Amino acid sequence: MKKLALLASLLIPTNSIAGELHNFNEIKTAIVTGKTIHIAIDFSKCSASNKGIAQPMSIGVFTPNAIAITDHIATSLTHFTLNNPSFPGKAVYEFVRYTITDDNNVNLTDQVLDAVNYTPISDKFSFNCKLETGAKIFD
Structure with missing residues (x-):
């Protein structure tokens, strides 16, 4: 029985x-102490910079591996799709920048x-999300 209990305790991750x-300070502290953060955006709960952009009924999650901290927290990614x-079937890259501000807003551009050739083929657009509503950050 002891072996079974020991085996069960080894199989259950303790930090999963x-x-x-x-808030901004909790996020900053997590980053500077070496924790990995995960940014989850519920686009349906964010405001779009361009009123013509349909807000997708989707959630995106990003785990950054490089982060800059100044008076805000910034990270970005470029991915192929x-x-x-807006460009169905066309090979494009999307450059996405995440900015977390000290007033607890998350901006995704x-x-x-x-x-x-990496030239822009559309205008930039942004989603502005309130932390804990449209955007959630996890460590």
Whole structure:
């Protein structure tokens, strides 16, 4: 019985539950102490910079591996896709920048780039999200 209990305790990860970070200072502290953060955006709960942009009924999660901290927290990613709704079937890159401000807002700015030469092929657009509503950060 003791062996079974020991085996069960070894199989249950002790740090697998992600904790939600509720404000800029908690996020900054987590980053500077070496924790990995995860940014979850519920686009339906954010405001779009361009009123013509349909807010998708989707949630995106990003785990940054490089973060800059000044008076705000910034990270970005560039990814290749054939599924951009504005350019169906066309090979494009999407450059996405995340900015977390000390007033607990998360801004996501997206720029679509040509996959051949990296030139912008659309206007930038942004989603502005309130932390704990449209955006959640976990460590």
